[in-house]
Amino acid sequence: MTATPQNSSHFVRRAMIAPAPPPAAPSSFFAFVRARLFNSVGNAILTLLGLALLAALAWPTVRFLLVDAVWTGHDRSACLPENVGREVGACWPFIGARFDQLMYGFYPAEERWRVDLVYALGALLLAPLLVPRLGYKIFNAALFFGLFPVVAAVLLLGGVLGLPPVETRLWGGLLVTLVISYAGIVGSLPLGILLALGRRSELPVIRTASLVFIEFWRGVPLITVLFFATYMLPLFLPGSWQIDGLLRVLIGVILFAGAYQSEVLRGGLQAIPRGQFEAAAALGLGYWGMMGLVVVPQALRLVIPGLVNSFIALFKDTTLVLIVAIFDLLGQLRAAFADPNWATPVTLFTGFAFGGMIYFVVSFAMSRYALFTERRLKVR
Amino acid sequence: MRRPSGRDARNLARAVSNNPRIRSAAYQLALILAVIWVGSQFAVNAAQNLAERRSGFGFLFNTAGFGIDFTLIPYSETDTYGRVFLVGLLNTVLVSAIGIVFATLIGFLIGIGRLSSNWLIARLAGGYVELIRNLPLLFQILFWYLAVLGTLPGPRQSLSVLGIAFMNNRGFWVPALHPGERFRYVWVALLLGVAATAALGLWARRVRERTGRQNPVFWPGLALILALPLATFLAAGMPMEVDLPHLAGFNFVGGSRIIPEFVALLVALSIYTASFIAEVVRAGILAVPRGQSEAGLALGLNERQVLRLIVLPQALRIIVPPLTNQYLNLTKNSSLAVAIGYPDLFAVFAGTTLNQTGQAIEIIAITMGVYLSLSLATSLAMNWYNSRVQLADR
Numbered sequence: 001m002t003a004t005p006q007n008s009s010h011f012v013r014r015a016m017i018a019p020a021p022p023p024a025a026p027s028s029f030f031a032f033v034r035a036r037l038f039n040s041v042g043n044a045i046l047t048l049l050g051l052a053l054l055a056a057l058a059w060p061t062v063r064f065l066l067v068d069a070v071w072t073g074h075d076r077s078a079c080l081p082e083n084v085g086r087e088v089g090a091c092w093p094f095i096g097a098r099f100d101q102l103m104y105g106f107y108p109a110e111e112r113w114r115v116d117l118v119y120a121l122g123a124l125l126l127a128p129l130l131v132p133r134l135g136y137k138i139f140n141a142a143l144f145f146g147l148f149p150v151v152a153a154v155l156l157l158g159g160v161l162g163l164p165p166v167e168t169r170l171w172g173g174l175l176v177t178l179v180i181s182y183a184g185i186v187g188s189l190p191l192g193i194l195l196a197l198g199r200r201s202e203l204p205v206i207r208t209a210s211l212v213f214i215e216f217w218r219g220v221p222l223i224t225v226l227f228f229a230t231y232m233l234p235l236f237l238p239g240s241w242q243i244d245g246l247l248r249v250l251i252g253v254i255l256f257a258g259a260y261q262s263e264v265l266r267g268g269l270q271a272i273p274r275g276q277f278e279a280a281a282a283l284g285l286g287y288w289g290m291m292g293l294v295v296v297p298q299a300l301r302l303v304i305p306g307l308v309n310s311f312i313a314l315f316k317d318t319t320l321v322l323i324v325a326i327f328d329l330l331g332q333l334r335a336a337f338a339d340p341n342w343a344t345p346v347t348l349f350t351g352f353a354f355g356g357m358i359y360f361v362v363s364f365a366m367s368r369y370a371l372f373t374e375r376r377l378k379v380r
Numbered sequence: 381m382r383r384p385s386g387r388d389a390r391n392l393a394r395a396v397s398n399n400p401r402i403r404s405a406a407y408q409l410a411l412i413l414a415v416i417w418v419g420s421q422f423a424v425n426a427a428q429n430l431a432e433r434r435s436g437f438g439f440l441f442n443t444a445g446f447g448i449d450f451t452l453i454p455y456s457e458t459d460t461y462g463r464v465f466l467v468g469l470l471n472t473v474l475v476s477a478i479g480i481v482f483a484t485l486i487g488f489l490i491g492i493g494r495l496s497s498n499w500l501i502a503r504l505a506g507g508y509v510e511l512i513r514n515l516p517l518l519f520q521i522l523f524w525y526l527a528v529l530g531t532l533p534g535p536r537q538s539l540s541v542l543g544i545a546f547m548n549n550r551g552f553w554v555p556a557l558h559p560g561e562r563f564r565y566v567w568v569a570l571l572l573g574v575a576a577t578a579a580l581g582l583w584a585r586r587v588r589e590r591t592g593r594q595n596p597v598f599w600p601g602l603a604l605i606l607a608l609p610l611a612t613f614l615a616a617g618m619p620m621e622v623d624l625p626h627l628a629g630f631n632f633v634g635g636s637r638i639i640p641e642f643v644a645l646l647v648a649l650s651i652y653t654a655s656f657i658a659e660v661v662r663a664g665i666l667a668v669p670r671g672q673s674e675a676g677l678a679l680g681l682n683e684r685q686v687l688r689l690i691v692l693p694q695a696l697r698i699i700v701p702p703l704t705n706q707y708l709n710l711t712k713n714s715s716l717a718v719a720i721g722y723p724d725l726f727a728v729f730a731g732t733t734l735n736q737t738g739q740a741i742e743i744i745a746i747t748m749g750v751y752l753s754l755s756l757a758t759s760l761a762m763n764w765y766n767s768r769v770q771l772a773d774r
Contacts, residue, residue: 036499043498050500205408209415219755220748221712227730228748231740235429236422316516323518323719330519337526348527356515356523363514 064089064346065353079344090350091342098336102354105172105327111164115175118152122182130369132376145186152182168246172327174358176246180253180318180328185311187254192261196269197291199262210262217259222317225252230324249321257314264306268299302377308370312363329355426741439737440465446732448723450639461733468725469750475645475724476711482650483710484703487657494662505658512655518716520652525644525720535631544624545635552638553625560619569612570605577601641722645714653710657703664699665691697769701762708758712751725750 037047068089070079077083079091095102104112125144128134156179159165171179198210217225229252234243243251272295280290300307322331333355337348396402440462447457452470455463493505512520530549532539538546538553546553559566577597584595613620625635668691676686715726730747734740 032499036497039497046496046498047500050498050504053504054500203404203408205411209411215756215759216752219752221715221726221751223715223718223726224730224744224748224751227734228744231734232744235426235741238425238428312514316514319516319518320716323716330516330522334522334526345531348531352519352523352527355519359516359519360511360514364510367510367514 064349076342076344076347079342079346081345088344088346090353091344091346092350094336094342094344094347094350095354097342098332098339101336102173102329102332104175105332106170107166107172107175108164108170111158111166114155114158114163114166118155119178121151122148132373145189149183149186168244171246173332174329176321176326176328177315177318177330179246180250180321181311181315183250184253184257184314184318187250188257188261188314189307191254191258192265193296195258195262196265197296199266200269214259214262217256218263222253222256222320223323225256226320226324228252245324246326249324249326253314253318257310260310260313261307264303264310265299267306268303269295271302272298305370305374305377308366308373312366312370315363315366316359329358430741437742439739439742442737444733444736446736448728450642450723461737464728464733465725465746468723468728471723471728472711472714472717472725475642475649475717475722476707476714479646479649479653479710479714480707482646483653483657483706486650486654487706488661490654491658491661492665494658495665509655509658512651513659517648517652517713518719521644521648521716521720524648525641529640529644535627538627538632546625546627546632549640550631550637551640552643553632553635554638555625556623556634556636558621558623560621562616562619563613565616566609566613566619569609573605573608576604576608580604639722641717641720644720645717645722645724649710649713652713653706656706656709660699660702660706664695667698668694700765700769704758704762708755711754715751 038044066089068087070084070088070091070093073079073091073093074097078093079088081088100109100112104115107115122144125140125148129137129140129144134140154160155163156171156175157165157168195210195214198206199214201207201210226249229248230245233248233251234241237243276294276298277290280294285293318328319330321328322334327335333351336342337351441460443458444461444464445457448455448464448467450471451467452474453467455467490505490508493501494509496502496505532547532549535546535548535550538548540546544555577600580601581597584597587593587595623634625632625637672690672694673686676690677683681689714724717724718727718731721727726747730743734743737743
């Protein structure tokens with residue numbers, strides 16, 4: 001033992017302390033509850049409030065969607081409380097009766113196999129593209145972004161190869177939502193790359209033009225862009241040109257999304273070290289060789305998370321087309337609410353629950369994928 | 381002296397076309413020519429297509445002839461389209477301004493909640509962000525408007541809030557306040573309170589810088605700003621008439637009516653934008669290194685001072701630019717009002733006015749111009765802010 005004088009204000013330890021055991025790991029359930037939920041009075045109150053909130057939200061939702069739901073029936077009478085004799089939750093037969101419109105709009109029933117075939121092809125090409133381990137990425141991407149749009153357009157529009165033509169105003173529901181999202185992604189990516197390169201160009205005119213273009217489309221709401229495409233664009237083109245209503249909207253969406261994507265891509269371009277440009281120049285590559293073979297491929301890989309996030313925004317924004325009278329999933333849903341055959345107190349909530357699940361599942365899956373690629377990039 | 385040959389001419393051509401200055405000038409000239417060509421084509425086509433239609437901005441002085449059921453300034457059907465524009469602009473500003481306040485409050489609450497040490501609270505906040513961010517805004521607006529507000533009971537079965545405010549499927553009725561003649565003294569008192577607080581703050585700062593002594597500013601200031609107007613209000617004999625809504629026949633009379641379209645839009649915009657603000661706030665706070673607050677504690681500051689003097693100034697540097705972006709998004713998204721019929725700028729101008737006059741080019745150009753100048757002004761302000769708060773590189 002070290003002897004320390006009683007009145008001294010300082011203390012010098014002369015022997016090592018024996019090692020202390022590690023603090024008990026809070027592995028048990030009760031230790032976790034005490035440490036993370038009830039470690040202070042304030043936290044305990046918060047926890048109880050949170051539990052009350054959870055109970056107030058979760059249980060009624062489960063009851064509405066499953067326990068009290070009506071599963072079979074042919075019209076509104078199946079979902080009226082006075083006929084069922086209890087409180088009524090979701091009226092699923094309503095969705096069943098409207099399912100075809102919600103998925104395909106007024107696409108002719110005997111031609112719907114074409115839509116299903118396009119979905120199957122798309123899924124088949126997309127799945128291997130999302131798994132980083134699988135090879136042939138360039139070939140795969142060329143198929144998905146180059147060949148698939150052509151095949152899909154031929155199949156969906158028809159009019160060639162003995163397929164009866166189907167006008168786009170008959171399209172609707174989830175089909176339109178997916179067509180606009182996919183075409184928006186495919187069309188806006190090249191535009192975004194060009195704009196991003198233009199904004200970093202050394203030529204003042206090209207840089208200014210890109211900047212003005214980007215800031216213009218980013219500065220206005222999408223709905224004004226859709227109005228511009230629907231009402232103003234036809235005035236700017238020769239009177240003999242008739243543009244399809246869906247195509248007009250697609251043009252608007254591509255211009256709008258291209259401006260946003262160029263900003264995401266610009267971040268990627270800025271992250272490429274100067275040495276990469278210099279090495280490419282030293283190899284004798286010109287501007288397009290340098291960008292196309294060295295810089296852009298690296299930048300694209302860096303910005304995959306940001307791109308996926310802007311795809312999510314694009315997917316959610318497709319709902320706005322219902323304002324210019326194109327019936328996407330949400331538009332068909334709203335049309336279904338007006339059906340007097342299914343007018344019940346729960347029809348609206350049932351429809352929103354169904355539509356919400358579709359939108360949520362797609363967006364959530366994309367955001368998880370963005371997170372996954374982000375983590376993967378960080379590890380490297 | 382050599383005679384010029386074909387070979388020399390080719391070499392000369394190559395030298396010219398490979399000259400970087402000439403090439404860059406050619407590219408830029410080509411772009412300018414292309415833009416001019418497209419622009420002139422558009423102009424020619426538009427002139428042809430519009431030959432038999434009216435054009436120009438004269439329509440702004442024509443009588444509108446349609447009613448708007450929610451206006452901040454006096455408006456009647458005999459007013460002009462120019463006035464319609466003003467009414468719509470004010471409605472956009474109203475819903476955006478209130479939406480920004482609510483979205484900020486909810487967003488900061490959720491963002492800080494996600495960082496809570498309380499596991500349940502962090503999870504609940506995370507669930508909120510995931511759920512709200514992954515549903516389209518228009519979907520949420522329609523949900524609140526059609527499913528929640530549309531299925532409220534009729535006026536006779538209104539939901540009552542303490543008997544002074546009522547909710548039903550035709551809107552919300554709240555007490556209307558009519559300030560009397562002498563209410564202006566209250567405004568004067570409020571101004572005095574603010575001025576006194578500012579003076580107090582200056583004085584406290586000067587004392588602190590000279591002597592190092594701290595004087596409280598926040599609570600006395602708050603007391604000044606609140607108590608001074610309140611005392612004046614009471615002294616002036618409470619110059620305020622309160623008009624309570626009450627049921628008469630099939631509907632309410634008295635009070636102020638808030639239309640359901642406004643409520644639905646406001647709720648959806650606030651909740652949606654709050655989920656993005658929450659992420660901005662979380663990222664900003666996480667970006668301040670732990671060592672900063674530990675260093676603050678080691679210097680002898682208490683926890684509140686560490687938060688106010690060390691963490692917040694650094695977190696705000698990161699939070700403010702994306703936060704303003706979200707405010708801008710909210711303002712632009714308020715144009716979705718057209719889907720449910722709230723008379724904002726887009727609905728009454730690019731909607732009704734466009735339908736009545738058919739002057740697509742002028743109207744869409746004005747509408748886009750308004751939103752564009754808003755966002756340009758915001759990004760200019762952001763650039764200025766960024767250059768002010770950026771760490772000085774040495």
